[in-house]
Amino acid sequence: MEYAAGCAAENQCGVVGMKRTSEVPNVSSALPTTQDTLPKRLDDVEVARLRADFPILGRNVNGVPLTYLDSGATSQKPSCVYEAEQHFYENFNSAVHRGAHSLAVEATDIFEQARTDVAGFIGAKDNEVVWTSNATEALNLITYSFGNASAGLGGEAARRFALGAGDEIVVTELEHHANLIPWQELALRTGATLKYIPVDESGALRMDLADSIITAATKVVAFTHVSNVLGTVTDVAALVALARNVGALTVLDGCQSVPHLPVDVKALDVDFMAFSGHKMLGPTGIGGLYGRAALLDAMPPFLTGGSMITSVTMEKAEYLPAPMRFEAGTQRISQAHALATAVSYLREVGMDRIAAWEEHLGDRMLTGLAGMPGVRVLGPDRGVARIGTAPFVVEGVHPHDVGQFLDSRGIAVRVGHHCAQPLHRALGVVSSTRASSYLYNTTSDVDTLLNAVSDVRGYFGVGK
Amino acid sequence: MNDLDQLYQQIILDHAKARHGAGLLEAPDGVAHGESMQHNPVCGDHIQLRVQVEGSVVKNVSWEGDGCSISMASASVLSELATGIEREEFMAILDEFRELMRSRGARAGDEEILGDGAAFAGVSKFPARVKCAMLSWVAAEAALLAANE
Numbered sequence: 216m217e218y219a220a221g222c223a224a225e226n227q228c229g230v231v232g233m234k235r236t237s238e239v240p241n242v243s244s245a246l247p248t249t250q251d252t253l254p255k256r257l258d259d260v261e262v263a264r265l266r267a268d269f270p271i272l273g274r275n276v277n278g279v280p281l282t283y284l285d286s287g288a289t290s291q292k293p294s295c296v297y298e299a300e301q302h303f304y305e306n307f308n309s310a311v312h313r314g315a316h317s318l319a320v321e322a323t324d325i326f327e328q329a330r331t332d333v334a335g336f337i338g339a340k341d342n343e344v345v346w347t348s349n350a351t352e353a354l355n356l357i358t359y360s361f362g363n364a365s366a367g368l369g370g371e372a373a374r375r376f377a378l379g380a381g382d383e384i385v386v387t388e389l390e391h392h393a394n395l396i397p398w399q400e401l402a403l404r405t406g407a408t409l410k411y412i413p414v415d416e417s418g419a420l421r422m423d424l425a426d427s428i429i430t431a432a433t434k435v436v437a438f439t440h441v442s443n444v445l446g447t448v449t450d451v452a453a454l455v456a457l458a459r460n461v462g463a464l465t466v467l468d469g470c471q472s473v474p475h476l477p478v479d480v481k482a483l484d485v486d487f488m489a490f491s492g493h494k495m496l497g498p499t500g501i502g503g504l505y506g507r508a509a510l511l512d513a514m515p516p517f518l519t520g521g522s523m524i525t526s527v528t529m530e531k532a533e534y535l536p537a538p539m540r541f542e543a544g545t546q547r548i549s550q551a552h553a554l555a556t557a558v559s560y561l562r563e564v565g566m567d568r569i570a571a572w573e574e575h576l577g578d579r580m581l582t583g584l585a586g587m588p589g590v591r592v593l594g595p596d597r598g599v600a601r602i603g604t605a606p607f608v609v610e611g612v613h614p615h616d617v618g619q620f621l622d623s624r625g626i627a628v629r630v631g632h633h634c635a636q637p638l639h640r641a642l643g644v645v646s647s648t649r650a651s652s653y654l655y656n657t658t659s660d661v662d663t664l665l666n667a668v669s670d671v672r673g674y675f676g677v678g679k
Numbered sequence: 680m681n682d683l684d685q686l687y688q689q690i691i692l693d694h695a696k697a698r699h700g701a702g703l704l705e706a707p708d709g710v711a712h713g714e715s716m717q718h719n720p721v722c723g724d725h726i727q728l729r730v731q732v733e734g735s736v737v738k739n740v741s742w743e744g745d746g747c748s749i750s751m752a753s754a755s756v757l758s759e760l761a762t763g764i765e766r767e768e769f770m771a772i773l774d775e776f777r778e779l780m781r782s783r784g785a786r787a788g789d790e791e792i793l794g795d796g797a798a799f800a801g802v803s804k805f806p807a808r809v810k811c812a813m814l815s816w817v818a819a820e821a822a823l824l825a826a827n828e
Contacts, residue, residue, distance in 0.1 A: 277682070612748075613724075613746060613747035613748060614722070614747075615722055615724075615746075615747035615749070615808070615811065616687075616747050616748050616749075619683070619686065619687075619805070619808070620683065623681075623682070623683040630722065631721055631722040631723065632722065632723040636723060639723070645722075645723045645724065645745050646722050646723050646724075674687075675687070675692060675748065676692060
């Protein structure tokens with residue numbers, strides 16, 4: 216099957232096809248042929264080439280060129296990603312895992328190949344990735360499944376997921392609401408106790424307290440890999456070791472790590488990880504849950520209905536093993552295909568090289584902002600690993616007003632509490648401004664931001 | 680004047696600093712009063728607003744809150760406008776302000792009715808900020824209803 220995608224860096228996109236291998240295909244003259252010979256990180260020249268794959272980055276906002284620094288909320292997508300969806304609809308659209316006609320067979324192959332590709336990207340096996348609508352649904356899948364086990368569903372095999380009075384769930388104060396509220400609700404449904412590892416006033420996780428918070432009563436430890444506000448990287452190994460010591464399951468929120476860092480779930484040794492498609496160049500409407508195969512197969516289903524059963528009577532049903540056990544109803548087929556295309560794009564550029572580039576951008580943002588009078592950079596002191604994200608507050612100017620001013624210069628950033636109210640409270644602020652970079656941001660994007668932020672206080676007549 | 684300058688007119692920035700009515704006033708015994716707490720879930724901003732009424736007259740409006748310059752200036756303007764006028768008159772001003780906010784830039788603010796509130800005309804061009812401007816007005820409406828009970 217031939218598929219020529221329309222990206223400027225066509226080599227990076229023209230890998231979409233039903234029977235493609237998981238090998239990174241040869242690249243054209245635009246780039247050296249293997250990643251080994253590429254520079255260790257991207258540079259502005261290469262980024263300029265990549266940006267041609269993202270048409271939206273060429274538009275104007277408020278009469279000036281767009282400077283997109285809100286990838287922590289959602290990433291922009293290279294044209295090959297949405298063209299992959301279009302290609303699917305034009306050529307293969309049909310329901311998967313049912314029907315004997317050729318289209319259904321081809322669509323099923325595309326759908327499952329996408330799973331293989333995305334699973335491979337995070338170091339998982341094919342049957343260990345469940346498609347969900349987004350990371351929020353992935354986390355709710357876990358908590359509702361555990362809730363069902365707590366109600367006695369799933370039999371003996373599911374008993375290890377059952378929670379009740381006396382059991383403890385541990386999260387952290389860093390969490391996005393999506394990795395907090397589902398656990399609050401699970402605790403309310405089951406009578407378990409929700410505890411959390413606090414942060415200090417700088418936003419650093421109090422790892423010194425973790426071993427007294429994670430106890431023999433702890434059944435689950437759920438925590439974020441990278442803070443969506445601060446961009447700081449959690450010491451996963453330390454928390455996994457503490458959880459293992461007490462036999463607790465581990466749940467990692469990978470929303471802000473999988474798009475920006477090389478992530479290998481087996482190396483991280485977590486039991487579950489939720490991730491989001493639209494933050495990693497993929498389309499909206501799809502995310503995923505990684506879970507160890509033996510765990511997923513033992514968990515009671517969350518959503519039930521078609522496509523997830525082996526046999527059904529009027530009284531009861533038997534369920535398929537994972538991943539299909541958790542994929543009730545018609546699936547996100549074109550989105551899975553497009554997400555696999557996004558993953559292929561990221562692989563081709565190289566996650567190590569992307570991470571190194573974002574480190575450069577992040578350093579420049581943090582250093583520049585920290586040096587400005589009246590600007591407070593949020594988060595622990597330098598030296599703590601961070602992705603290329605810069606959260607800050609401008610003294611005397613509300614983040615909403617900061618964001619509005621930046622928007623007038625074409626700069627898109629996130630303002631507000633970023634779905635992390637408890638963390639903001641711990642930092643002593645109601646809200647903040649967050650600039651978050653990705654592989655398509657240039658050094659000049661950072662400088663545009665810094666120039667604009669330095670004008671904010673003057674515009675609002677503060678600090679004169 | 681560009682859109683940003685229309686949004687952040689000097690009169691708005693001044694009110695955001697002056698904050699008329701800031702600081703909740705306790706209602707003396709026997710004075711009817713009502714209160715409302717409003718949140719903007721998008722940014723975490725909030726305002727707690729209290730009205731005291733005597734018969735058909737709004738005696739005063741006081742408030743506490745944390746928010747952007749638009750929401751704070753709006754509460755300040757509201758507090759100035761509402762103090763000492765007939766409730767009916769205040770409700771008419773509120774209707775006018777709400778229509779202005781919904782106009783997407785199509786209306787000029789009527790200074791006769793809105794006073795300093797007319798300066799918020801520029802806000803209506805920014806749909807994401809209308810909620811900021813409306814926060815205290817929604818609170819005042821709810822507080823007046825509560826004062827009836």
